[in-house]
Amino acid sequence: MSYPKNYRYTAEHEWVAAPENGRARIGITDYAQHALGDIVFVELPAAGAHLEAGQPLGTVESVKAVSEVFAPVSGTVTAVNTSLSAHPELINQDPHAGAWMVEVQLDDAAPLDKLMDATRYEAFIAEEQTGKA
Amino acid sequence: MPEITPENTPALAATHIQSDEPLLFEISSPGKRAWQLPPLDVPEADLELLLPAGTRDDIAGFPELSEIELVRHYTRLSTWNYAIDQGLYPLGSCTMKYNSRLNEVVARLEGLAEGHPLQPAAVMQGALRLMRRLEAALAEITGMDAVTLQPAAGAQGELTGILIIRACLAARGNPRAKILIPDSAHGTNPATAAIAGYRVENLRSDARGLVELSSLERLMDESVAALMLTNPNTLGLFEEDIHRIAELVHARGGLLYMDGANMNALVGRARPGDFGVDVMHLNLHKTFSTPHGGGGPGAGPVAVKSFLEPFLPVPRIVEGEAGGLRLETDRPASIGRVRAFFGNFGMFVRALAYILANGSDGLKQTTDDAVLNANYIRQQLEDSYALPYATPSLHECVFSDRLQARQGVHTGDIAKRLMDYGFHPYTVSFPLIVPGALMIEPTESESREELDRFIAAMRAIAREAETAPELVQAAPHRTRISRLDEAAAARQPVLRWQPKAQG
Numbered sequence: 001m002s003y004p005k006n007y008r009y010t011a012e013h014e015w016v017a018a019p020e021n022g023r024a025r026i027g028i029t030d031y032a033q034h035a036l037g038d039i040v041f042v043e044l045p046a047a048g049a050h051l052e053a054g055q056p057l058g059t060v061e062s063v064k065a066v067s068e069v070f071a072p073v074s075g076t077v078t079a080v081n082t083s084l085s086a087h088p089e090l091i092n093q094d095p096h097a098g099a100w101m102v103e104v105q106l107d108d109a110a111p112l113d114k115l116m117d118a119t120r121y122e123a124f125i126a127e128e129q130t131g132k133a
Numbered sequence: 134m135p136e137i138t139p140e141n142t143p144a145l146a147a148t149h150i151q152s153d154e155p156l157l158f159e160i161s162s163p164g165k166r167a168w169q170l171p172p173l174d175v176p177e178a179d180l181e182l183l184l185p186a187g188t189r190d191d192i193a194g195f196p197e198l199s200e201i202e203l204v205r206h207y208t209r210l211s212t213w214n215y216a217i218d219q220g221l222y223p224l225g226s227c228t229m230k231y232n233s234r235l236n237e238v239v240a241r242l243e244g245l246a247e248g249h250p251l252q253p254a255a256v257m258q259g260a261l262r263l264m265r266r267l268e269a270a271l272a273e274i275t276g277m278d279a280v281t282l283q284p285a286a287g288a289q290g291e292l293t294g295i296l297i298i299r300a301c302l303a304a305r306g307n308p309r310a311k312i313l314i315p316d317s318a319h320g321t322n323p324a325t326a327a328i329a330g331y332r333v334e335n336l337r338s339d340a341r342g343l344v345e346l347s348s349l350e351r352l353m354d355e356s357v358a359a360l361m362l363t364n365p366n367t368l369g370l371f372e373e374d375i376h377r378i379a380e381l382v383h384a385r386g387g388l389l390y391m392d393g394a395n396m397n398a399l400v401g402r403a404r405p406g407d408f409g410v411d412v413m414h415l416n417l418h419k420t421f422s423t424p425h426g427g428g429g430p431g432a433g434p435v436a437v438k439s440f441l442e443p444f445l446p447v448p449r450i451v452e453g454e455a456g457g458l459r460l461e462t463d464r465p466a467s468i469g470r471v472r473a474f475f476g477n478f479g480m481f482v483r484a485l486a487y488i489l490a491n492g493s494d495g496l497k498q499t500t501d502d503a504v505l506n507a508n509y510i511r512q513q514l515e516d517s518y519a520l521p522y523a524t525p526s527l528h529e530c531v532f533s534d535r536l537q538a539r540q541g542v543h544t545g546d547i548a549k550r551l552m553d554y555g556f557h558p559y560t561v562s563f564p565l566i567v568p569g570a571l572m573i574e575p576t577e578s579e580s581r582e583e584l585d586r587f588i589a590a591m592r593a594i595a596r597e598a599e600t601a602p603e604l605v606q607a608a609p610h611r612t613r614i615s616r617l618d619e620a621a622a623a624r625q626p627v628l629r630w631q632p633k634a635q636g
Contacts, residue, residue, distance in 0.1 A: 035568065038620035063619045064545075064562040066320070088624065 001030040004096055008112050009121035010072045015096065019109055023078055025100040028060065028069060031125045033095045036062040039088045044101055049077045051104060053111060058101065060091065073111055075104030154209050158630055161196035167203045194632065213613060215557045221583050225529045225560035225572030226319070226367060227426075228397050228419035230503075235490055236422060236483035245482050250474035254460050261450050261458040264475060267485045268434075268450075271415060274488075274496070275396070276406025277436035281445045283476040287394060290414030290433025291325040291361075296468045297412055297437060297444040298359050298388050299329055304444075304466065309358035309387070315344050317368055317564045322361045322392060331358060338566055342368045342522035344378060353385050359412075363392040364405070367564040367572075368522055369507060369529035371398075379409025388412065393436075396420045397576070398504060398528035401497030405436075412437050421484035432480035446471045502577035503528045506584060510573055513588045517595035521567050528576075534569035537595065540602040544569045547594055549616060550608035554590035 003009070006018040013032035017025040033039065041061040051057050051071035058069050081100050084090060091099040106112075116124060198206075215222070222229035240246065248260050268280040284290040295312070302308045312326040315336045323333045334352055339345040343366070353360075360382045364372045372378065382389050391405050391413035397420040399405070405413050417432035418425045425431070437445065443466040453459035475481075491499060504527050511520070511530035518532035534544040548558035548571075560572035575584060597605050609615060 038623075040620055040623035061623075063623060065565055089620070 001096070003029065003118040003121055005118050007096070007118065008072070008115035009118070009124075010070065010115055011124065012070045012072075013125075014069060014072045016072045016112060016115065017100070019106055019112070022106050022109065023103055024073070024075075024106060024112075025103045026057070026072060027100045028091065028095060029121075030095045031128075033092050033099075036060060036067060037064050038062055039091045042084045042088050042091070042101070044080050044084070045077050047077050047080055051075055051077065051102075060088075069101065071104075072115060073104070074107040076107075077102050078105050079103040154206065154213075156630055157196040157198060157203075157206060158194070158632070160202065160206070161198060163197055165197040165199045165202070167198055167200040217578070220556060221575065221579055221587050222557045223559045223573045223575050223587065224557060225369075225531070225574040226394065226563065227560070228394075228416070228528075228574060228576060229425060229557075230397070230419075230422055230576040231578035232422050232424050232483070233487065233490070236486045239486040240479050240482045246479075248478070250478070254458065258458055260478065261460075263485060264478075264481055265450050265458060267481050267488075270485065270488050271434055271436060274400055274404070275393070275410075275413060275415070275436045276404025277410070277413065278406070278439040279442040279445060280434050280436045281449075282432065282434045282481055283446045283470070283472040284414065284433040284435060285472050285477060286418070286431030287392075287414060287416045287433045288321045288325065289471060290416075290435050291321055291390075291392065292328060293433075293435045293446060293468070293471050294390055294412040294414055294437075295325050295329040295331070295359065295361075296471075297435070297441055298390065299331075300444045300466065300468050301388070301441055302358055310356045312358055313349070313352055313360045315362065315366065317342070317366050317566050318361065318363055319367060319392060319394060322363075326361065336360070338366075341524045342366070342370050342566075343372055343374065343524065346374055346377065346381075349378060349381055353381050353387065355385055357382075357385065357387045359388045359390045361390045361392060363395060364408075365395045365398045365527045367395075368524075368531050368567070369395070369398070369526045369574075370522065370524045371527055375408045383409070394419060395528060398500060400500045401493060402500050406438065412441060417480050417484040422487045423480040423483040430477040430480065432477045432484070434476075444468055499577045500528075503575075506575040506577060506579055507573070509581075509584055510575055510588060514591055517592050518571060529572060529574035531564065531567055532571040532573070533567050534571065537598040537605075538569060540598050542598040542602050542605045544571050546605045546608060547571065547591075547598070550594045550597065550605045551590060552609040553611045554593070556587055556590060 007015045009015050009029060013029045015027055015029050039060055039062050042058065044058040045051065051074060053071055053074045055071055056068040057071040060067055060069060080102050084099060084101065093099070217229050217231055244259060245263070248257055254261065264282055268282060271280045272278060281293070284293045299308045310332055311334050312331040313334050313336050314322045314326065315338060317338050326333050336352065337345045337348045344362070349360070360378070362372065362378065364375060366372060379389050388411040389409055391410040393405070393413045393415040396415055400420060412435065414433050414435045415421070417423045417434065418429070423429060423432060443464065445467060447464050447467045447470055448460040448462045449464065450458055451461045488496065507526055507529050511526050514532065519535040521531065521533050534542065534547065537543070537547060544561050548561045551558050562570055563572055564570060575587070594605060607616060
């Protein structure tokens with residue numbers, strides 16, 4: 001699966017879509033869903049919650065493990081993808097679009113530039129795959 | 134030794150002729166009873182007066198069976214189990230060692246088995262003496278100063294230990310805000326820290342699979358209450374910088390907590406108290422051979438250095454007058470009680486029996502044999518499976534499925550195929566820092582012959598992954614129930630039996 005060119009990525013394998021009117025969607029990458037395996041449960045914040053960059057925003061549970069999802073940027077949650085609670089498998093099927101997790105009103109758009117673009121992220125995961133046995 | 138092939142793979146456990154066992158609800162018929170009460174020999178009481186309002190007279194649809202039906206139901210189910218008494222149980226991190234029959238003989242001695250925790254201390258001196266003796270033995274083995282036996286299992290031991298740290302730091306003026314935990318830790322560690330009110334910060338492992346010292350140096354400051362460390366860690370590797378780690382933590386006023394889950398790699402060889410640990414827990418059901426999982430309750434004693442003794446749970450067993458023991462509850466700094474009565478007493482009896490039966494030389498040998506067995510497996514399998522860390526192993530070894538994943542065969546598939554060869558699977562996908570982990574812990578209980586059978590099975594599966602990957606991907610084939618849909622079971626769990634609709 002390709003990584004959208006206009007998204008930004010973290011070393012923890014979250015993505016942030018290009019903001020529109022200061023709002024951006026957040027999700028986890030194809031690499032992350034692949035590593036986790038079948039996702040069976042998702043826990044997300046409520047609309048109105050304030051997210052702090054680098055702090056956990058929720059959890060995803062797969063048949064292998066429970067993992068935290070970290071906020072790639074700071075902002076206030078304006079919408080939550082409620083369909084994920086009934087259909088967590090969406091994250092395995094369509095991680096970069098249909099399985100967005102939250103939409104946030106960014107506190108500040110500038111920190112986005114510090115995240116990886118698609119080219120750098122693809123190089124990063126290639127290194128992760130060969131770095132460890 | 135004959136080669137194990139898919140054709141002559143032994144079937145798993147024997148099964149009853151019936152391929153499935155109905156639920157008690159489904160074999161129920163009205164009016165049957167599995168019990169008979171003796172005639173009433175006391176005045177009859179009025180239930181209406183004794184029970185609170187709203188108590189039900191009857192539970193509709195409750196199963197009704199005779200005693201033999203009930204016995205057979207559970208006996209049949211028990212034959213579907215896999216247990217250490219049947220064969221190797223290499224579930225890494227869980228230390229599924231043999232539980233000696235001697236432990237059971239001692240635990241059934243009438244005076245120990247029939248005691249009651251509400252007896253006055255004066256008539257339970259033997260039980261109290263036994264607990265004191267076990268505390269002293271555990272203190273000696275760990276190099277710590279004082280021990281509480283109360284916690285019911287490892288995770289409760291962790292919580293007790295972290296609450297002791299919080300109480301100690303609070304008494305010094307500031308309980309602090311964070312706990313550092315390596316990325317290879319057991320999942321219970323961050324859960325414990327969070328429940329005790331701490332924020333968790335992740336400590337990276339380096340290329341050796343050990344704590345990255347530069348990362349510890351950067352993160353260790355005055356806001357950190359403690360480092361929770363497992364040593365040897367979940368990769369089965371000894372943290373060789375442990376003295377430096379302890380120094381860094383102590384220099385900033387933090388405490389060093391050790392998760393003792395892997396203490397079976399150290400007993401008789403190294404003492405946490407000597408390498409800077411302030412608090413730790415032990416798992417009697419791992420290291421000290423008491424039953425594990427469905428076989429019995431756990432026990433998670435906590436050992437501390439003397440400066441933390443005032444914070445230990447109450448009651449404490451202390452020396453009284455005239456050589457007797459008494460229970461002390463008036464200890465103002467104590468974190469309080471963490472478990473009813475004294476903890477899981479039956480496990481204390483078994484653990485002490487194990488310690489005394491082995492003696493100090495025997496305990497040292499169990500450690501050496503556990504390490505030898507793990508390294509034998511590691512050496513015999515390193516041509517078949519990828520080894521992510523070259524650092525020498527102690528009591529367990531962790532491979533990855535990297536070589537097999539090229540054929541689309543993953544650690545979960547290999548584990549399920551192992552059941553076709555008659556073995557309990559190893560631990561799958563843990564520790565999380567190894568993608569596709571196979572975590573194997575043979576313990577000291579296994580003979581060379583049993584280890585060779587396991588190694589032959591693992592090598593055969595590695596070959597199958599090359600030549601017939603679909604066979605491994607669809608395993609198990611020889612078990613009573615074939616592969617289950619784990620994702621569907623987790624997404625749509627059926628948690629309650631419902632009677633079939635009439636007609």
